[in-house]
Each structure stands twice: as C-alpha cells, then as structure tokens.
Amino acid sequence: MLIIAALLLVLCGLLHSILGEVYLLRRLFKRDNLPQLFGSDQFTKGTLRFAWHITSLAWFGFAALLVLMPDAKILLLTVSIVSAGSAIFAVYYTRGQHLAWLVFAAISALTLTTAMGV
Structure with missing residues (x-):
C-alpha cells in the first residue's frame, strides 16, 4: 500500500x-x-516559482520516506494527517473542482491503514 x-x-x-x-x-x-x-518583479517571480516547486519537492521527500521507513508508525500517521489536510484544503478552496483532493485522500487512507497495521 505504501508503494x-x-x-x-x-x-x-x-x-x-x-x-x-x-x-x-x-x-x-x-x-x-x-x-x-x-x-x-524578478524577486516576486522567483519567490512564487520557488514556493510552487518546493511543494513538489516536499511530496517527493514524503514518497521517499514512505518507501524507506515503512515501519515508523509516527511517520505514517504524520503523512496521513498532512495528506488529509491537503485533501480538505483542496476541497474547500476549490469547491472540489481541483481533483488533487482525491489523490490526497487516497494517500491519507493508504498510509493510515498501514499505520494501523504496524
């Protein structure tokens, strides 16, 4: 499930x-x-681009942690909570139109299910 x-x-x-x-x-x-x-406006553009792409970098880091540390229950719970929060924000701020909430809800469920079995 973590993979x-x-x-x-x-x-x-x-x-x-x-x-x-x-x-x-x-x-x-x-x-x-x-x-x-x-x-x-170069600083503004650089900051927006940095902030946008660092989010992706954080998700890559979460992915690596899930693969490298599958038995760390607190890690799994943290990823589950952050993913659930991301799903809630996506639903709330886009009124459910941005489908990322489905992906984050799935990630949250998968990591929570695994954490409960650890």
Whole structure:
C-alpha cells in the first residue's frame, strides 16, 4: 500500500510542477502588475516559482520516506494527517473542482491503514 501512496505522491509532484509551470506560473508572469520588490518583479517571480516547486519537492521527500521507513508508525500517521489536510484544503478552496483532493485522500487512507497495521 505504501508503494502505491509513494507513487501517487511522485505523480502528484510531477504533475503539480509541470502543469503549474505551463498553465499557471508562465501565464501569471506575463502580467505587468506583479508587485515589484527590490526594484523589479524578478524577486516576486522567483519567490512564487520557488514556493510552487518546493511543494513538489516536499511530496517527493514524503514518497521517499514512505518507501524507506515503512515501519515508523509516527511517520505514517504524520503523512496521513498532512495528506488529509491537503485533501480538505483542496476541497474547500476549490469547491472540489481541483481533483488533487482525491489523490490526497487516497494517500491519507493508504498510509493510515498501514499505520494501523504496524
């Protein structure tokens, strides 16, 4: 079950970075009204891009931990709680239209089920 959860996290991270870059960030950065910090909008763009992609990096890290430490109950519970929170946020803030909530709910269920068996 953890391998499936890890693969879902990697897939989610890849799609998040690629689709977010193509369909959101690039379009956003074409605007001429971004806040100008430190004399230009480059800091703003760099910060937004960094914050966007670091989320994917965190998901890759979660995936690695699930594969490398499958018997650590507290780790599994933490991943389950964070994934459940991510699902709730996705449902709430997009009114269920962003389907990431399904993936995060599945990851939460898979890791919680495994944790209960440890």
